[in-house]
Amino acid sequence: MFLAWNEIVKNKLRFTLITGVLLLVAYLVFFLSGLATGLKNLNREAVDNWKADAVVLTDESDKSLYQSSLTLDQAKEVKADKKAVLGQMSAIANNGKKKTNVSLFGIRPEEFLMPSISEGNPFGEENEVVADASLKEDGFKVGDELSISSTDIKLKITGFMEASRFNASPVLYMDLDTLNRVKYGEAVEANKDRINAVIIRGEQQEIADDSLEVIETETFIKNLPGYTEQNLTLTFMIYFLFIISSVIVAIFLYVLTVQKISMFGVMKAQGISSFYLSRSVIAQTFLLAFVGVAIGLVLTLVTGAFLPAAVPVSFDIPTMLVYGAVLVVVAIAGAVFSVLTIVRIDPLKAIGG
Amino acid sequence: MTVLELQQVKKTFGSGRTQVDALKETDFQANEKELIAIIGPSGSGKSTFLTIVGGLLSPSSGEVILNGQPISNMNERERSQIRLREIGFVLQASNLVPFLTVDKQMKLLDQVKKGNMDNAELEQLYEDLGIGELRKKYPADLSGGERQRVAIAKALYTNPSIILADEPTASLDSDRAYEVMELLKHETKSKGTTTIVVTHDIRLTDYCDKVYKMTDGVLTLEGNENR
Numbered sequence: 001m002f003l004a005w006n007e008i009v010k011n012k013l014r015f016t017l018i019t020g021v022l023l024l025v026a027y028l029v030f031f032l033s034g035l036a037t038g039l040k041n042l043n044r045e046a047v048d049n050w051k052a053d054a055v056v057l058t059d060e061s062d063k064s065l066y067q068s069s070l071t072l073d074q075a076k077e078v079k080a081d082k083k084a085v086l087g088q089m090s091a092i093a094n095n096g097k098k099k100t101n102v103s104l105f106g107i108r109p110e111e112f113l114m115p116s117i118s119e120g121n122p123f124g125e126e127n128e129v130v131a132d133a134s135l136k137e138d139g140f141k142v143g144d145e146l147s148i149s150s151t152d153i154k155l156k157i158t159g160f161m162e163a164s165r166f167n168a169s170p171v172l173y174m175d176l177d178t179l180n181r182v183k184y185g186e187a188v189e190a191n192k193d194r195i196n197a198v199i200i201r202g203e204q205q206e207i208a209d210d211s212l213e214v215i216e217t218e219t220f221i222k223n224l225p226g227y228t229e230q231n232l233t234l235t236f237m238i239y240f241l242f243i244i245s246s247v248i249v250a251i252f253l254y255v256l257t258v259q260k261i262s263m264f265g266v267m268k269a270q271g272i273s274s275f276y277l278s279r280s281v282i283a284q285t286f287l288l289a290f291v292g293v294a295i296g297l298v299l300t301l302v303t304g305a306f307l308p309a310a311v312p313v314s315f316d317i318p319t320m321l322v323y324g325a326v327l328v329v330v331a332i333a334g335a336v337f338s339v340l341t342i343v344r345i346d347p348l349k350a351i352g353g
Numbered sequence: 354m355t356v357l358e359l360q361q362v363k364k365t366f367g368s369g370r371t372q373v374d375a376l377k378e379t380d381f382q383a384n385e386k387e388l389i390a391i392i393g394p395s396g397s398g399k400s401t402f403l404t405i406v407g408g409l410l411s412p413s414s415g416e417v418i419l420n421g422q423p424i425s426n427m428n429e430r431e432r433s434q435i436r437l438r439e440i441g442f443v444l445q446a447s448n449l450v451p452f453l454t455v456d457k458q459m460k461l462l463d464q465v466k467k468g469n470m471d472n473a474e475l476e477q478l479y480e481d482l483g484i485g486e487l488r489k490k491y492p493a494d495l496s497g498g499e500r501q502r503v504a505i506a507k508a509l510y511t512n513p514s515i516i517l518a519d520e521p522t523a524s525l526d527s528d529r530a531y532e533v534m535e536l537l538k539h540e541t542k543s544k545g546t547t548t549i550v551v552t553h554d555i556r557l558t559d560y561c562d563k564v565y566k567m568t569d570g571v572l573t574l575e576g577n578e579n580r
Contacts, residue, residue, distance in 0.1 A: 002460070002461065002464050003450075003453075003461065003464075006452055006453055006457060007452045009452075010451075010452035010453075010491065011452060263450060263451065266442075266444065266448045267450070268433070269407070269409060269436065269442055269448075270436060270437065270442055270448065271433050271434065271435070271436035271437025271438070271440070271465070271466075272433075272437070272461075272465050273430070273433055273465070276464075276465055347409055348404055348409045348410055
C-alpha cells in the first residue's frame with residue numbers, strides 16, 4: 001500500500017481521472033440497478049402485498065391472469081390453508097381532469113386480499129374503490145368519481161393504499177360484484193360468478209379440477225407481460241457494465257504499468273520482488289475502485305432523492321452493495337494484466353544489460 | 354577478507370555460428386573496502402560481468418561466490434533475496450522511484466527488507482553524502498549529481514556487502530563525476546563495503562584501488578593499490 005498510496009498522492013490528477021471513470025461506471029450501474037428494482041416493483045408490488053404462496057389459474061390461460069377465467073364453483077374445489085378469489089380487468093380511469101391506465105381488482109372484503117388503507121376508508125358500498133397512492137400524484141383524491149372506459153358505471157374513491165401497482169398500472173380494489181358489473185355490463189347476470197384467479201396462502205391440497213393450474217407466486221410474476229424481458233434487459237446492461245469497467249481498468253492500469261516498466265525493472269534488480277510490486281498494483285486498484293464505487297453510490301442516492309416520482313427508481317441497498325463489491329472485484333480482475341506484465345519484466349533489460 | 358569470487362566464470366550467448374563469448378573464462382576476487390574499476394569499450398563484456406556478479410544473469414559455466422555462498426545456480430527468488438540483502442546498485446540513469454521523496458526512497462526499502470540502518474545511521478549517511486536538505490524532495494526536483502548521491506545513499510542504506518555501479522557518472526559533468534567517485538571511495542572505506550564501478554571514463558580510475566580492463570570478454574588486471 002505504501003508504494004500505491006504515494007504514487008496516488010504524487011499523481012493526483014492522473015488517479016483522479018481513473019477514479020472518475022470508475023465513479024461514472026459505478027453511478028451508471030447503481031442507477032440501472034435502481035431502475036431495474038423500480039420497474040420490478042412497478043409490476044409486482046400489488047402481488048407482493050398479497051403475501052401469497054401460489055395463484056390458481058385456468059390451465060389454458062398459459063399462466064396469464066388476464067386470460068384466466070373460472071367460476072366461483074371451481075374456486076370452491078381449491079383446498080388451501082387460506083384462499084381468496086380475484087377478478088381482474090384493465091381499464092382507463094378518468095376523474096374529469098386526468099385519464100390513466102388502471103388495473104381493477106375485484107375481491108371479497110372478508111378475504112385476505114383486502115388491502116390496508118393508508119388514507120381514507122376501505123370500500124364498503126357498491127361502486128366504491130380504494131386506489132393505489134401513486135394516483136394521488138396525478139391529482140386523484142378521496143371522493144373522486146371515476147369514469148371507467150367501456151362502462152357508464154362511476155366508481156368512487158374512498159381511500160388510498162400504499163405500493164399497489166400491478167403490471168405497471170395503479171390498482172383499484174373493489175368488491176367482486178362491482179368489478180363484474182363494470183366488466184360484463186348487461187351480461188353480468190350470466191357472468192356474476194366469474195373470477196380470474198384464486199390466490200392461496202399456505203399449503204394447498206390436491207386440486208381435482210384438471211382445468212386449473214397452481215402456479216407459485218414468483219412464477220406467476222415472471223409470466224407477467226414484459227416483466228422477464230424487461231428485467232433481463234436491465235440485468236444484461238448491468239453485467240455488460242461490469243465487463244466494461246473491468247476492461248477500462250485493465251487498459252488504464254496496463255498503460256500505467258507499461259510506462260513504469262523501467263522503474264519496476266530497476267526495483268526488481270534491487271531485489272524488490274514481483275509479489276511486492278504486484279500487491280502494490282492490486283492495492284492501488286482496490287483503493288481507486290473502492291473510492292470510485294463509494295462516491296458513485298452516494299451520488300446515486302443523492303440523485304435519487306431529487307428525481308420526480310414519475311421515474312420508476314427504487315434503490316435496494318443490499319443489491320447495490322453487492323453490485324459495488326462486484327465492481328471492485330472486476331476492477332481488481334482488470335489489474336491482472338498489469339500483474340502479469342510486472343512478473344514478466346526482466347530486471348536485466350531495465351538496467352541495460 | 355574476500356567478499357566476491359568468480360571461478361572460471363564464462364558467459365556465452367547464442368550457439369553454433371552465431372555463438373558469442375561475451376565473457377571468457379574469468380577468475381576474479383574482490384575484497385572488503387576495495388574500490389575496483391572495470392574499464393573497457395562498449396560491447397567488451399563489462400555489463401555482462403556486472404550483471405553476472407549482481408545475480409541478474411546466470412553464467413554459462415563457472416561459479417560466482419558472494420560472501421562464501423555460491424549464487425550461480427540459485428533460482429530467481431533466491432537471487433532476488435541476495436540482491437536485496439547483499440548488493441546495492443547504482444546505475445547510469447538514477448535508480449530512484451519518481452513518485453517518492455528522498456526520505457521515502459529509504460522507507461520503501463524498509464517495507465521490503467528489515468534490518469536496514471537506524472535513524473542515527475541514516476542521518477549520518479545523509480550528512481556524509483550531503484543530501485540532508487533534499488529529504489523532502491522528489492527525484493525530478495534534484496540535479497543529476499544530487500540524484501546520483503541519493504542513489505548511492507539508497508544503495509548503502511540496506512548495508513550491502515557489495516555495491517555495483519554501472520557507469521554512475523555517465524550523465525554528470527566532470528566536477529560532479531569526481532564528486533560521486535569521491536563519495537563512493539569514502540563510503541567504501543568507511544562502511545567496509547566492496548565497490549565495483551564499471552566505466553569507460555579512464556579519469557575515474559584514479560580513485561580506485563584496482564583497475565581491470567575488459568577486452569572482448571577477457572578481464573585483465575591493469576593496476577592495483579600501488580597505483
